[in-house]
Amino acid sequence: MAECTQRKSLLIFLGICFIAIIVKLVSLQIFQGQRYFRLSEANHIRKVYTPGARGKILDRNNNPLADTRPSFALSIIPCEIDLRTITKLNKIVELDSNKINTLIHDQTYLRTPIKVKRDIDIQIASQIEELLSELPGVTIEIEPVRIYPCSETSAHIIGYLGEITSEELKSDSFYKPWHYVGRHGLEAIYEKYLRGQDGIRYTEIDALGRELGPIPEKREILPEPGCDIVLTIDIELQKLAYTLLSQYQRGAVVGLDLKDGGVLCLVSYPSFNPELLTKGIPYKEWVRLTSDKSAPLINRAISAVYSPGSTIKPAISLLALEKNIISENTRFNPCYGEFHFGNRIFRCLGKHGSLILHDAIVYSCNVYFYQLALKLGLDKYSEFLSFWEIDRKTGIDLPGEKRGNIPNRSYLDTKYGKNRWTSGLLVNYGVGQGEILVTPLRLALIYSALAQEGEYYQPHLLKEIRKSDSVIYRYQPQKKLLPVSKYSCEIIKNALCDVVSYGTGWGASIPDISVAGKTGTAENPPRRDHAWFVGYAPANNPEVLFCAIVENVGKGGAYAAPIVRELIKKYFQQRDSVAHE
Amino acid sequence: MNKLSIPSVIILAIILNIVGLVTIYSAGGNVYFLRELLWTTIGIGLLFIVIKIPIRFWENFSSHIFFITLLLLILVLFLGKGSARRWFDLSIFNFQPSELAKLAIILYIAQRWAYKKVEFLPKDLLLPLLAILAYSALVFLEPDLGSGLIFLPILAGMMVWQGFSIFQVFLLFSPLFSFVFGFSTYLWILYFVAFAVISYRRITIVSWIVVLMINILAGLSSPIIWSNLKDYQKARIIGFLSPWLDPKGMSWNLIQSQIAIGSGRIFGKGFLSGTQKKLAFLPNRQTDFIFSTLSEEFGFIGAIITLGLYFALLYNIFRIAQKAQNEFARLVAIGIFMVLSYQVVVNIGMVLGLLPITGIALPFLSYGGSSLIISYLMIGLVVRIHKESQV
Numbered sequence: 001m002a003e004c005t006q007r008k009s010l011l012i013f014l015g016i017c018f019i020a021i022i023v024k025l026v027s028l029q030i031f032q033g034q035r036y037f038r039l040s041e042a043n044h045i046r047k048v049y050t051p052g053a054r055g056k057i058l059d060r061n062n063n064p065l066a067d068t069r070p071s072f073a074l075s076i077i078p079c080e081i082d083l084r085t086i087t088k089l090n091k092i093v094e095l096d097s098n099k100i101n102t103l104i105h106d107q108t109y110l111r112t113p114i115k116v117k118r119d120i121d122i123q124i125a126s127q128i129e130e131l132l133s134e135l136p137g138v139t140i141e142i143e144p145v146r147i148y149p150c151s152e153t154s155a156h157i158i159g160y161l162g163e164i165t166s167e168e169l170k171s172d173s174f175y176k177p178w179h180y181v182g183r184h185g186l187e188a189i190y191e192k193y194l195r196g197q198d199g200i201r202y203t204e205i206d207a208l209g210r211e212l213g214p215i216p217e218k219r220e221i222l223p224e225p226g227c228d229i230v231l232t233i234d235i236e237l238q239k240l241a242y243t244l245l246s247q248y249q250r251g252a253v254v255g256l257d258l259k260d261g262g263v264l265c266l267v268s269y270p271s272f273n274p275e276l277l278t279k280g281i282p283y284k285e286w287v288r289l290t291s292d293k294s295a296p297l298i299n300r301a302i303s304a305v306y307s308p309g310s311t312i313k314p315a316i317s318l319l320a321l322e323k324n325i326i327s328e329n330t331r332f333n334p335c336y337g338e339f340h341f342g343n344r345i346f347r348c349l350g351k352h353g354s355l356i357l358h359d360a361i362v363y364s365c366n367v368y369f370y371q372l373a374l375k376l377g378l379d380k381y382s383e384f385l386s387f388w389e390i391d392r393k394t395g396i397d398l399p400g401e402k403r404g405n406i407p408n409r410s411y412l413d414t415k416y417g418k419n420r421w422t423s424g425l426l427v428n429y430g431v432g433q434g435e436i437l438v439t440p441l442r443l444a445l446i447y448s449a450l451a452q453e454g455e456y457y458q459p460h461l462l463k464e465i466r467k468s469d470s471v472i473y474r475y476q477p478q479k480k481l482l483p484v485s486k487y488s489c490e491i492i493k494n495a496l497c498d499v500v501s502y503g504t505g506w507g508a509s510i511p512d513i514s515v516a517g518k519t520g521t522a523e524n525p526p527r528r529d530h531a532w533f534v535g536y537a538p539a540n541n542p543e544v545l546f547c548a549i550v551e552n553v554g555k556g557g558a559y560a561a562p563i564v565r566e567l568i569k570k571y572f573q574q575r576d577s578v579a580h581e
Numbered sequence: 582m583n584k585l586s587i588p589s590v591i592i593l594a595i596i597l598n599i600v601g602l603v604t605i606y607s608a609g610g611n612v613y614f615l616r617e618l619l620w621t622t623i624g625i626g627l628l629f630i631v632i633k634i635p636i637r638f639w640e641n642f643s644s645h646i647f648f649i650t651l652l653l654l655i656l657v658l659f660l661g662k663g664s665a666r667r668w669f670d671l672s673i674f675n676f677q678p679s680e681l682a683k684l685a686i687i688l689y690i691a692q693r694w695a696y697k698k699v700e701f702l703p704k705d706l707l708l709p710l711l712a713i714l715a716y717s718a719l720v721f722l723e724p725d726l727g728s729g730l731i732f733l734p735i736l737a738g739m740m741v742w743q744g745f746s747i748f749q750v751f752l753l754f755s756p757l758f759s760f761v762f763g764f765s766t767y768l769w770i771l772y773f774v775a776f777a778v779i780s781y782r783r784i785t786i787v788s789w790i791v792v793l794m795i796n797i798l799a800g801l802s803s804p805i806i807w808s809n810l811k812d813y814q815k816a817r818i819i820g821f822l823s824p825w826l827d828p829k830g831m832s833w834n835l836i837q838s839q840i841a842i843g844s845g846r847i848f849g850k851g852f853l854s855g856t857q858k859k860l861a862f863l864p865n866r867q868t869d870f871i872f873s874t875l876s877e878e879f880g881f882i883g884a885i886i887t888l889g890l891y892f893a894l895l896y897n898i899f900r901i902a903q904k905a906q907n908e909f910a911r912l913v914a915i916g917i918f919m920v921l922s923y924q925v926v927v928n929i930g931m932v933l934g935l936l937p938i939t940g941i942a943l944p945f946l947s948y949g950g951s952s953l954i955i956s957y958l959m960i961g962l963v964v965r966i967h968k969e970s971q972v
Contacts, residue, residue, distance in 0.1 A: 007742055010915070011899050017926040018892055022885070024933045028843040029881040036843025040877075043840060044856050 045215060046077070046205045047112050049176065052196025053144040055226030057158055057186060059235040060262070060463060066158050066187065068144035072125035075113035078104045081137030089135060093117050093124055103177075113139045115178045119279065146180070146278050150235060152271035153242040156299035157233065157263075157398060157461060159185020160274035180278070185299075186461060189397050190229050193465055199223030228466040232262025240570050241548075244563045245269035250551040252300035254444045255567060258542050260477035261448075261457025263396070264571070265546075266441075268300040302394075302401045305437035306549060309520030309556065310364045310504075311532050312385075312432035314492045315446050317357055319384040320372060321488040328357050328491045332375075335367035341427050346370055349504075361495035362503035364519060366431045373430025374423065381429060382408035387482070388446045390438045396459045404442055407435035433523050444547035447534045450492060451516070451542040454484040497539040500561075505533065507561035510569050514539035517564065519556035528552040533560030537568045544571050590901070590967070591628070593894040594945060594960045598624075598953070600887055601871065601946035607853050608874040609867035613948055620950040624957035631961025636969055639962070640695075640909050643688035647712065650685035653678035654719040667723045668951070677951035679720045679728040684955060684962075686716055686732055687916030690739055695909035701749050709736060710753070726814060727939035731923055733757070738919030739912055742902075752780065755792065756799035763803030773800065834870070838932045842876040842884075849880030867948040869940055873932045887946075891925050898963050906970040914966050917959045 028036065057066035074093060076086075086100060095116060103114055129140050146161050148154075162183040164175050175181065176198065182188035202218035203211045214220065234255075241253040246269055255264035272289055281289070289296055298304055320326045334354035339346040348366040352359070360368035373381055385391070390404040405411070407429060412421045415435075428434040438446075441459060448456035458478040465473040496516035499505040504519045517535025524530055533556050536545035548563040598621055606614040639646075657678050658666050668675035690709045699705045713732045720729035733754065740750050751758075755776060762769040777793060784792070807815070841857035850856065855877035858866050866874045876884045895918060902914035921944050928943040930936035942952040 006744065007903070007915075009747075010738055010741055010918070011896070014892075014895060014922045014926070017922075017930070018888060020935060021888065021926070021929050021933065024935055025842070025876070025881060025884050025888075028839060028933065029846055029876065029884070032843050033846035033881075036840050037846055039840045040844035040857050043837075 042111055044204055045111070045218070046203050046211065048201045048203065049112060049178075050199040050201055050223045051143045052198050052223035053225040054146060054161075054180075054196050055194040056228045057194070058228060058230045059233045059238070060231060061234065062230070063149075063235045065148065065150050065154050065231065065233065065235065067147050067149060069147050070142050071119040071145040072122065073115040073141050073143045074117040074120055074125075074128065075115045075139045075141050076100065076103070077111060077113050077137045077139070078109060079111055079137075085135050085137060088131075089128070089138060092127055092131075093120060109177070113141060115141065115143065118143070119145050146275070148274045148278075150238065151273055151275065153239050153267070154233070154235075155185075155271045155274045156268045156301070157185050157231075157266050158274060159183060159187040159189075159399075160277040161187055162278065163280065183277070184400075185398060186229060186231070188399055190462070190465075193227040194229060196226040197224040225468070227472065230463045230466060231461050232257060232260075232264065232463045233266070233461060234264045234571075234574070236574060237265040237567060237570060238267060241265045241267040241546075241563070241567060242269065242271070244566055245548075245550070248550045248553055248559070250294050250300065251549055252304065252440045253546060253548045253563060253567070254301045254441050255544065255546045255571075256444055256448060256459060258448055258452060258456075258536065258545055261459050262463065262477075263459055263461050264544065265567070266299075266301045266398075266461070268298065268304075270294050270296040272296045299398070299400060300549070301440045302396060302398055303439070305402055305404050305439055306530055306532075307434060307436055307522040307524075308390075308432040308438045308443055309522040309530070309532050310366075310369075310432055311443060311447075311518050311520035311534055311556075312436065312438075313364065313369050314361055314450060314496060314518055315388050316369070316372065316376075316381070316384050316430075317361060317495075318450065318484060318488050318492045319387060320376065321357075321491060322484060323380075325376060325380075326357060326372065331356055332368055332371035335365050339367045339370045339427070341370070341374075342422065342424055344424055344427075346427055358491065358495045358498070361492070361518070362498045364499075364504045369430040370427045371430075373426050378409060378412075378423070378426050378429075381426060382406050385436065388442075388449075390436070390442050390446070392442075394439075394441055394445055394459050396441060397461050401441075402439055404439060405435060405437035411435070432520060440547050440549050443532070443534055444545055447518075447536060447547065448545055449480075449482050449484070450489065450496070451536045451545060453486050453489040454482040456480050456482070493539070500535065500539075504557045505535065505561050507557050508533060508535045508565040508568070510537075510565055513537050513568065513572055515565070515568055516542075517561070519561060521554070521556045522549075524552060529554055531556040531559035533557070533564045535561070535564040535568065537572070544568065590894065590897045590960060590963055593890055593897065594628075594957065595625070597887070597890050597894065597945035600875070600890070601943075601948075603852070604871055604875045604878070604946065605867045605948050607855070607878060608858050608871065609948060613867050616950075617948055617953070620953045623950075624954045627954060628957045628961040628964075631958055632964050632968065634965065636907075636910050636913070636962075636965060639688055639913070640692055643685075643692035646685050647689040650678060650682050651715065651719075654682060654716065658719070658722055661723065667725055667728075675950065677728075677949075679723070679725060680951040680955040682716050682720065682728075683731060683735070683920050684917075684959060686712060686735055687739075687913055687920070690736065691909050691912035691916060694739065694743055694912060695907065699743050699745075701745060706753065724811065724814070725940070727927070727941035730939065731920065731941070734923040735916050735919050739916055742912065742915045748779075748783065752784070752792065755780075756795050759796040759799040760803050760806075763800035764807060769800050773797075834865075835934055835938060838870055838873040839934055841870075841873040842933065845877040845880040845884075847881045849876070849878045849883055852878055854878060869928065869938075869942065869947060870932050871946050871948065872929050872943055875946070888929075895922055895925070901963055901967045901970070904970050905966050906972075910966040910969065914963055917963055920959070921956070 053068050056064050058064055089095060100116055125140050132138060148158060160183050161180040164179045164181050168181065169175055169177060182191040182194065200221040202215045204213060204215050205211055237255055245251045245253060245267060251269050253265060253267045257264055331354045335348050335352040337348050337351040352363055352365040355365055355368055385406045391406045393401045393403050425434060429436055445456055445459060458480060460475060462475045464471045464475060493516060496518055497514065500509045500515045500517050505517050508515050508517050515535050515537045516539035517533060520532030522530040522532060531550045531553050534547040536542040546564040546567045548560040550559045553559045602614060602617055605617050657669060660669060662668055662670045668677045689712055693709060713736055717729045717732050737750050758772060762772040773796060776796065780789060780792065837857060844857065855874060857877050858874045875887060898914060898918045902911050902918055905911040905914055924941055924944050927936055928941050931938050942949055944956045
């Protein structure tokens with residue numbers, strides 16, 4: 001009997017094994033069945049995102065400033081790739097193993113190809129393409145990459161792209177880990193228009209990852225390219241300005257269409273290669289860019305401030321006329337080359353003698369304006385500066401704009417201590433030196449208003465936005481008006497005209513075109529002075545205005561005026577050639 | 582009851598074989614299906630021949646069969662086809678001597694142990710143990726880990742049947758346990774202390790010390806053997822212990838198998854509609870992993886019915902063993918019961934992820950000539966035993 005029981009234990013043991021099997025079956029098929037069903041569905045369906053191309057950025061004549069070209073990208077499918085394949089792949093192209101590891105462990109995109117190496121060489125791409133059957137979980141995809149045909153020339157306005165960060169991914173669900181976003185300039189400002197919408201394609205795959213074809217129940221979503229952005233920029237002027245500036249170490253140029261505020265060119269020198277930054281710049285190169293004393297990443301036209309030097313004189317004079325503080329015939333003490341105030345001596349460029357306002361502007365006589373500043377007093381003077389809004393941002397559609405500085409009473413009290421400063425500072429301010437600071441763009445706007453009797457337009461780069469060749473948005477120029485009288489403006493404009501005809505700005509004169517403008521020389525001790533010139537043309541009916549600054553070269557008339565001359569020349573050449581056609 | 586058992590064992594085997602054919606058709610297509618059908622015919626033919634052969638014949642020739650098989654197992658190492666030298670190419674089917682070895686060992690041990698009082702002494706245990714070691718070693722060399730392990734449960738089952746206590750069986754297999762635990766030092770120490778305490782005083786002090794020494798040697802050998810294992814064998818063990826470590830690598834099979842089974846849910850995806858199977862995610866879908874294919878397409882219902890059929894078959898074999906006319910027949914029947922039980926439990930346990938993947942066929946379901954024909958042969962023996970017990 002005991003033996004019989006022992007023999008039966010074999011059967012009982014078998015029974016226990018079967019119960020264990022049934023329990024596991026119940027767990028897999030009944031309790032977890034739904035989950036495993038989903039897994040099996042996911043197993044044979046691959047979701048592929050097809051990239052929507054980023055919109056172009058075009059100049060006013062439809063020349064591309066930012067475009068895309070097709071490229072090969074190496075993608076891996078996290079759940080299909082194995083470590084051996086990665087090793088094999090690494091022999092062909094160098095891969096970022098950290099990135100791949102995080103991808104494989106991130107469960108979000110298990111069955112979606114994710115780009116790990118972009119813009120690979122066609123030779124390498126075809127080499128991998130041939131080996132695909134031995135590389136499970138690897139695909140080669142074609143995707144558009146950003147190119148910047150004008151490269152350094154317009155890098156500061158166009159900006160560049162960068163791979164999305166994990167923070168940005170969290171804050172905006174539009175983006176996927178393989179996306180690029182605008183990192184600076186217009187790429188960043190108009191990101192929402194420029195970016196393309198990815199399409200989605202579902203394909204059935206077998207265990208080796210071979211695509212068997214589309215799945216009828218799952219409709220494909222087509223990618224949608226981003227909008228094209230058309231700018232007011234004229235690429236020819238932009239290029240010319242860049243070339244002209246590149247004779248020097250550092251500088252900036254702003255060109256404005258006076259009839260609508262459109263920016264014709266906006267250049268900062270030195271510059272950088274935006275494609276390099278978009279691709280992912282090598283660390284060493286980045287250190288070089290950021291530690292360069294010339295700060296190539298700074299957009300000097302809107303993000304650097306300088307003393308305006310003598311270019312401030314016409315602006316102050318206009319208001320002094322308006323407020324009847326002086327008349328056009330007012331003379332101060334004659335100029336003998338220097339001006340004594342307290343125990344200090346302030347110099348002038350020449351010995352001008354006794355001048356009326358017109359001549360003081362034309363010859364840029366410092367002694368005249370020292371005395372005008374003293375006559376105005378600090379409060380009046382700083383009030384005039386704020387009339388020109390030099391301490392405000394212009395609101396141009398570019399990131400990183402800086403505001404200028406007005407040294408008013410409270411500013412000086414904070415800087416030097418209450419009553420610890422003297423009117424000697426004011427003398428200096430009279431000729432635009434010292435703590436008066438302005439961006440080249442703001443100075444260009446001040447002259448826009450001077451040239452058009454107080455009327456000027458909000459500066460902007462955007463002309464229109466197009467979606468598949470039809471305009472979906474056209475920028476409406478915004479007119480602004482400063483309360484100045486035509487009479488006073490005429491006096492100043494006459495003087496500005498003569499500055500170029502026979503005064504300090506003769507370097508900007510062009511036969512057959514009447515150019516008006518003003519030179520400026522901003523002291524920058526102990527280094528050499530910054531050279532300014534702001535000019536517009538035609539003098540009687542202004543259409544175009546350019547403002548140029550060249551850092552640490554010397555006199556404005558000698559260095560900045562020729563730049564403006566060349567640009568104005570080019571502008572009219574182009575305009576006339578269009579008119580003739 | 583007994584009258585019904587004759588047809589029921591055959592009928593159950595054939596039903597299971599049909600389930601297998603249907604699943605093979607779905608998993609492998611026409612070619613596999615037709616070949617399996619051919620082997621089914623051969624198998625059933627053989628079954629009816631074996632039914633005619635008296636048990637006496639097998640008893641008389643058990644030693645011959647044993648040594649011929651031994652020879653075949655040696656020969657296959659030299660003449661075998663395939664990357665693992667497991668089979669002879671007989672053009673109709675690949676003949677696997679390791680399948681025949683299952684039956685040979687049963688007959689051999691049954692012949693040695695029948696008609697006498699078997700004791701827990703070397704005189705009764707040494708030869709069967711040596712026979713098993715020889716067979717296992719030769720099959721391991723092929724290399725075929727799964728089939729190599731099959732001889733141990735046969736011996737264990739027959740020992741239990743013969744009245745050896747569980748402790749004695751355990752004692753005999755203790756070097757093996759020591760070997761398995763030897764892969765982890767801590768586990769081995771735990772095992773060894775427990776073993777020493779349990780076995781103390783139950784055997785003579787000299788045997789106790791000898792057994793402990795053997796255990797220590799076995800435990801020490803495992804790290805050495807581990808370093809000599811083939812990479813894929815190591816991978817299987819590691820893969821079983823932590824399947825999600827490298828989902829595309831060694832445990833891919835197990836994960837895909839579980840997905841296939843689980844995704845079948847209660848009613849299955851339907852005949853020919855398993856996506857796991859169809860798109861080749863499932864490995865060896867018509868051989869070792871056929872139960873996954875079956876569960877994917879026929880769901881929990883299909884899996885449970887299949888399990889029920891197996892249990893009924895095994896239960897009937899067990900009943901026949903109990904009722905058999907003599908000790909040899911009883912031992913043969915219980916040996917066959919053990920072989921089939923082991924294969925069913927280990928194969929299904931493996932595809933479900935309960936046991937490591939060792940690569941063992943599911944009787945009557947897995948595609949493969951040798952396995953099917955030997956299975957039918959064993960059923961034939963069981964039926965003959967039953968017939969003789971009726972007289």
